[in-house]
Amino acid sequence: MRALIDLLINGKHWFLFLLLEAVSLFSLFSYNGYQKSVYFTTANDVAGTAYSIISSVTSYLYLQTANQRLEADNQRLYREIAQMKEQMAEAGLDTIHPHGLPTKYDFVNAQIVNATTHKTNNLITINKGEADGIRPEMGVVCSRGVVGVVYLTSKHYSIVLPLINVNSKVSCRLRGSDYFGTLNWHRGSSLCTYATGIPRHADVKKREIVETNGYSDIFPPGLPIGLVADIGDSPDGMSYLLTVKMFADFATMREVSVITNYTKPERRELEQVADSLMKSEDI
Secondary structure (H helix, E strand, O other), rough: OOHHHHHHOOHHHHHHHHHHHHHHHHHHHHHHHHHHHHHHHHHHHHHHHHHHHHHHHHHHHHHHHHHHHHHHHHHHHHHHHHHHHHHHHHHOOOOOOOOOOOOOEEEEEEEEEEOOOOOOOOOEEOOHHHHHOOOOOOOEEEEEEEEEEEEOOOOOOOEEEEOOOOOOOOEEOOOOOOOOOEEEOOOOOOEEEEEEEEOOOOOOOOOOOOEEEEOOOOOOOOEEEEEEEEEEEEEOOOOOOOEEOOOOOOOOOEEEEEEEOOOOOHHHHHHHHHHHHHHHHOO
16 A cells, blocks of 8 residues: 555656646547547547457357358248249239339448447447448448448448437338338337327238338338337327337347448439528528
C-alpha cells in the first residue's frame, strides 16, 4: 500500500497530464464536426478489423451449426422455387425468364463481424463497405428475410441498423393485401417486432406473412419479414397493433446480403425536383 501511495505522489504530474489530455481529446471529438467524423470513420475501421478476426474464430467453431442451417435454408428455397414454378406455369408464364422481376436490384454478399441483440439501439457490423459499393440507406437481407438498413459506412466495413433497433422503421404490408403499415421495434425480445397502421377494417389473421411493400427505394416489394403472431389494437384505436415474429434470427445470423438499387439516384432526383416545384408553387 505504501508503494502505491508513493507512486501516486511521485507521478501526480503525469497523472494530471493524462487526465487533461483525455479531457482535451474528448472535447475535440465531441464538439467539432470534422474531427468527430474522422474519429468515427477511423474507429469503425479499427473496430471492424478486430471484430472480423473474432468473427473468423467464432464462425469456425460454429461451422457445423451453420452448415445445418444452410442445408435447411436450401431445402426451403427449393420448395419455394418449385411452388413458384407451379404458379407461373398455371398462369401461362415462362418459368425460365419470368416477367416483372426487379432486375434493377443487385446484391452484395457480406459477413457479420459483430452484432448486439440485447440493447435498445442494437447495431450490426458487416465486412463490406464503400470499396464494395455499399452506401447508407441500402437494404440488408439474409436467406430468411429482411434484416435492416445500412446506417454508416467506412472503406471496408458498414454499420447496419437492424429491425431490432428502436429507431428502425420499415414499410410493410400483409401478403396478398393492399393494406400497408410500418414496422417498429419496442425493445424486449429480438424475435418479434410490431406493425402499426393496418386499418381496423382489414381482414387480418394470425400466421399471415408480413412483407415489404416496395414503397421506398430501399427494399423491393415482396421480401418476407415475418408472421403475424398476435393481433391487438393501437393506442388510438384506429388501427391494429400486430406482433410480428420475424423470420430473421439475429442471435445466430452470420451471412447477409446488401441490396443495391440501380434506379435509386434517378428516383431521388425526380422526387426532389417535384418537391422543389411544389414549394415554389406554394410561395
